[in-house]
Amino acid sequence: MKVIYGDCSLGLQGDKFDYIFNYGARALESLVKNGREWMYRGPVPTFWRALTDNDRGNGLHLRSGMWLAADQFIRYKEVRVLVDGKDKRQPDPRGNNRYTGQETAAAVEILYTYETITVPAAKVQVSYQVDVRGRILVKVHYYGKEELPELPAFGMRFVLPALATGFTYEGLSGETYPDRMAGGVPGIYEVEGLPVTPHLVPQDCGMHMESKWVRIHPGRAMSNVTKGPLALSARGCSDGEDSLEIHMADAPFAFSCLPYTAQELENATHQEELPPARRTVLCVLGAVRGVGGIDSWGAEPEPAYRIDAARDICYSFWIV
Secondary structure, rough: EEEEOOOEEEEEEEEEEEEEOOOOOEEEEEEEOOOOOOOOOEEEEEEOOOOOHHHHHHHHHHHHOOHHHHHOOOOEEEEEEEEEOEEEEEEOOOHHOOOOOEEEEEEEEEEEEEEHHHHOOEEEEEEEEEOOOOEEEEEEEEEEOOOOOEEEEEEEEEEEEEOEEEEEEEEEOOOEOEEEEEOOOOOEEEOOOOOOOOOOOOOOOOOOEEEOOEEEOOOOOOOOOOOOOOOOOOOOOOOOOOOEEEEOOOOOOEEEEEOOOHHHHHHOOHHHHHOOOOOOOEEEEEEOOHHHHHHOOOOOOOOOHOOOOOEEEEEEEEEE
């Protein structure tokens, strides 16, 4: 694939794909495949899921509220660029003068290092390994830190430009959480739209545990970032090819696919206060806190279903 060394970004170009990794924005800024842009906001580490009634009942927000701030803001530390295994670090403007614009590579890895704004701070590393077919292996590593409160969730959050028409996945049926999986039946399921469970008070919903893959079906063009001659069917995809797929790498993952961020759900005290649905928020998670509520709306999840912030969390997945 072609490698373009920019002063503020790294570009990768291959057969029907164009990717931009931004140094300033600290993320995969643009992911174009077959002429369609898939990124509205680049993927960033996420540490929060919207509170459930039971979370409020047991005071999770009072103990772990700093993770809500960490979910909104994160400190960027450094980026490394490895081209065919050779460490380029972050190419600087003067060093870029030696490139011709015709450089190629068989494999490129971009490694971002972040630091949370919690007290004490914790480190997160996100690696994107891109091959010549345009597949991206994402490796995510949270480095555990003593003295931090338990996490509500940990993973990566993607915001896609348009409202998806639905998604298909292989995993457990229905909505599942770590302590609510016994009723889930393994299989392949298709979900129409991006349903939000109509709780009186909006809260976290739509979680899917033990997933092997998920395929997002894009909506019709709703903004100027989705242009081109793509002929979309009523279902939102053409011949099954125009879709974004996340596949498991070493182990199954959890995900939610909603029209709102956790903060938007958190900010609404009733359903009518939710904003108009315009985007697709896909969270690919390596750890999720259980629901709890065994004998009351206030009972903690059992210890096995909580996320200890002092322990490392590592997981990986493919963007296909």
